[in-house]
Amino acid sequence: MPQYFAIIGKKDNPIYEAEFTSQQGQQGQLQQGFQQNLKELNAFILHASLDIVEDLQWQVNPNAQHGKGGFLRSKNVTNIDNCYLGKVDHFYGLAITAYVTYGGMKLVMIHGGPPNGNTQIDDNMVKSFYQEVHELYVKTLMNPFYRLNEPIPSPAFDSRVRALARKYLNR
Amino acid sequence: MSQKIILPSTSDDGVYTQSDGYEYTIGPKQSLPNEANAIPTPSRIYSESLIYRKQEVSLSAMAFLFQEMIATIHRASSSAQDFETRLNGYGYGIGTRLVELLNLRNSIPPNYSKSSTFLSNSSSTSVNESHGSSGTGTGTLSSASDHSHHYHENGTESLAAVISNMKPRDLKILDILQFVHGTMWTYLFGCASDDLVKSSERDNEYMIVDNLPVLTQFIPAGRSCDYFTCGIIQGFLDSAEFPCRVSAHSMPQGELDQRTVYLIQFDKHVLERDNLRFGS
Amino acid sequence: MTVRMLLVINKSGGLIYHRSFEADVDEGLNSNDYLILASILHGSFAIATQLTPKALQLSQSSSRNIDYTVPYIPYVGMPRGRTGNERTKSTASTSQGKLGSFKGDDFFKEPFQSWNRSGVRQLCTDEFTMYIYQTMTGLKFVVVTSQGTLSPANPSSSNNIFNIHVADNFLRKIYCLYSDYVMKDPFYSLEMPIKSTLFDKQVKQMVDNLV
Numbered sequence: 297m298p299q300y301f302a303i304i305g306k307k308d309n310p311i312y313e314a315e316f317t318s319q320q321g322q323q324g325q326l327q328q329g330f331q332q333n334l335k336e337l338n339a340f341i342l343h344a345s346l347d348i349v350e351d352l353q354w355q356v357n358p359n360a361q362h363g364k365g366g367f368l369r370s371k372n373v374t375n376i377d378n379c380y381l382g383k384v385d386h387f388y389g390l391a392i393t394a395y396v397t398y399g400g401m402k403l404v405m406i407h408g409g410p411p412n413g414n415t416q417i418d419d420n421m422v423k424s425f426y427q428e429v430h431e432l433y434v435k436t437l438m439n440p441f442y443r444l445n446e447p448i449p450s451p452a453f454d455s456r457v458r459a460l461a462r463k464y465l466n467r
Numbered sequence: 468m469s470q471k472i473i474l475p476s477t478s479d480d481g482v483y484t485q486s487d488g489y490e491y492t493i494g495p496k497q498s499l500p501n502e503a504n505a506i507p508t509p510s511r512i513y514s515e516s517l518i519y520r521k522q523e524v525s526l527s528a529m530a531f532l533f534q535e536m537i538a539t540i541h542r543a544s545s546s547a548q549d550f551e552t553r554l555n556g557y558g559y560g561i562g563t564r565l566v567e568l569l570n571l572r573n574s575i576p577p578n579y580s581k582s583s584t585f586l587s588n589s590s591s592t593s594v595n596e597s598h599g600s601s602g603t604g605t606g607t608l609s610s611a612s613d614h615s616h617h618y619h620e621n622g623t624e625s626l627a628a629v630i631s632n633m634k635p636r637d638l639k640i641l642d643i644l645q646f647v648h649g650t651m652w653t654y655l656f657g658c659a660s661d662d663l664v665k666s667s668e669r670d671n672e673y674m675i676v677d678n679l680p681v682l683t684q685f686i687p688a689g690r691s692c693d694y695f696t697c698g699i700i701q702g703f704l705d706s707a708e709f710p711c712r713v714s715a716h717s718m719p720q721g722e723l724d725q726r727t728v729y730l731i732q733f734d735k736h737v738l739e740r741d742n743l744r745f746g747s
Numbered sequence: 748m749t750v751r752m753l754l755v756i757n758k759s760g761g762l763i764y765h766r767s768f769e770a771d772v773d774e775g776l777n778s779n780d781y782l783i784l785a786s787i788l789h790g791s792f793a794i795a796t797q798l799t800p801k802a803l804q805l806s807q808s809s810s811r812n813i814d815y816t817v818p819y820i821p822y823v824g825m826p827r828g829r830t831g832n833e834r835t836k837s838t839a840s841t842s843q844g845k846l847g848s849f850k851g852d853d854f855f856k857e858p859f860q861s862w863n864r865s866g867v868r869q870l871c872t873d874e875f876t877m878y879i880y881q882t883m884t885g886l887k888f889v890v891v892t893s894q895g896t897l898s899p900a901n902p903s904s905s906n907n908i909f910n911i912h913v914a915d916n917f918l919r920k921i922y923c924l925y926s927d928y929v930m931k932d933p934f935y936s937l938e939m940p941i942k943s944t945l946f947d948k949q950v951k952q953m954v955d956n957l958v
């Protein structure tokens with residue numbers, strides 16, 4: 297299952313994007329990616345969900361509430377954690393999860409699914425992935441030469457995020 | 468390849484060689500087929516742990532640095548207003564970083580600490596020694612062996628792996644102010660600020676009182692060097708999406724003639740949001 | 748020991764700080780007189796080396812072995828009623844508990860070297876006694892006390908040595924204050940007169956504690 301992951305900055309600008317494609321088995325097999333013609337839409341789909349994220353991030357307990365937008369939400373997570381927002385939106389079989397950092401950065405991800413059928417999300421794994429990326433982001437912020445809201449061009453960051461994606465998202 | 472764009476916001480050496488990090492002019496990269504076998508890019512910033520270590524900085528050293536900073540800004544600025552704005556800007560960047568750092572550190576379970584795992588790793592004799600020498604702090608030592616160690620593939624320690632639940636984000640004005648007054652102040656100055664007051668006249672005004680500002684205690688009154696701290700507060704609150712303006716006012720009271728009040732004026736929409744979400 | 752006046756003279760002989768703690772001392776002297784006084788003091792301090800008796804100068808080798816260590820005398824000029832030898836005023840517990848960038852309850856707690864090796868350390872008259880403390884960089888702290896008349900019969904009594912040590916301890920603390928409240932003031936330029944109100948306040952407090 298492919299994923300499209302992005303960190304969205306304060307001005308709704310992407311400061312980091314990546315596409316994770318799973319590698320099942322050995323090199324012989326095909327990589328499963330997004331469909332080429334739909335791939336271009338990923339950024340739009342993702343940004344379209346930001347309104348929901350911005351609503352949810354001010355709810356005291358976004359994961360427990362089934363009121364607003366509740367039918368979209370995954371119900372597996374039951375804790376007081378309000379950084380991880382769980383599944384916030386979906387779009388033709390693609391699921392969108394989100395995570396908000398303390399500084400208001402939005403970590404958003406589109407989970408691609410099998411061609412026909414709904415995408416299942418393992419909330420605990422996704423949450424762990426987000427937390428690890430959050431930590432990497434804080435480490436980036438500790439770099440005195442990095443300024444808030446700028447793209448993160450560091451290859452070290454990139455390689456670590458991809459390693460985390462392999463660890464948590466590709467089962 | 469497209470024209471290489473020079474991005475000053477990185478100190479990683481990789482950028483000067485063949486970079487394969489994220490480039491926003493190109494967009495997201497796909498995973499490479501063999502990336503699992505690739506050697507992780509070495510980086511000091513990402514290898515260091517974010518865990519809090521007890522470190523004290525000499526106040527003299529800090530005061531001299533601050534003094535030189537003030538003098539430089541003062542030389543460069545044309546008016547008092549300009550001076551305050553610049554000084555504010557210096558603190559702002561610190562504030563924006565502290566929001567993420569301090570909250571993340573607060574999420575770490577209290578019984579997890581770097582020193583304890585370090586001691587349990589070292590030879591057993593040293594643990595016995597510290598057991599014998601003093602009774603303080605041995606409580607964490609005994610439980611240290613229970614902790615499993617979490618490492619990324621490349622050997623760096625990950626804090627996120629030991630966090631089961633992140634500290635909830637502060638959504639209410641009072642919660643975030645408590646955090647500034649308590650946690651942030653303690654981190655910066657070694658103690659909580661002396662008071663946190665809500666203005667009786669205006670709804671959007673809050674005050675943080677410091678009886679003896681650590682940074683500016685050697686600087687005679689008359690010039691507002693406290694705007695550095697204002698910048699930190701403002702950067703912190705702005706970044707946590709509580710936009711505000713912060714100003715410093717010297718308000719001597721009795722013996723405390725260096726007492727400083729930081730006045731925080733939140734933007735209107737912060738109050739509206741607070742009322743909408745949490746109003747009675 | 749009642750402090751009547753405190754002067755700070757920079758390394759080129761300019762007066763950068765003066766403060767008198769008795770109203771009547773001021774009479775007859777204007778600020779210009781003080782400047783002249785300071786440079787005379789500075790000059791005579793410099794030539795004082797040459798006034799050393801010939802006998803001492805000849806035995807240079809022996810003078811090299813002189814111990815310049817000043818013993819630490821506890822809590823000179825510190826608030827609260829201490830068990831120091833110096834009689835300190837036991838002020839009410841208004842102590843802020845903090846000594847600027849210095850840790851602990853006293854600025855320093857160890858004996859120190861006197862850098863005032865060639866010049867005058869003490870000047871006695873019938874009216875007053877003057878003590879001079881010189882720092883490594885040539886800065887001079889001068890204090891004038893009201894305690895006059897050393898008994899001529901016994902000029903080098905142990906009591907007098909003790910007084911010098913107390914004065915050295917006291918002036919070194921003023922130096923500590925100087926390093927905090929003058930050197931860490933971004934708006935102070937070196938060698939210029941000290942205008943810091945905080946320094947003024949701290950000095951006053953320390954002198955008051957001494958009484």
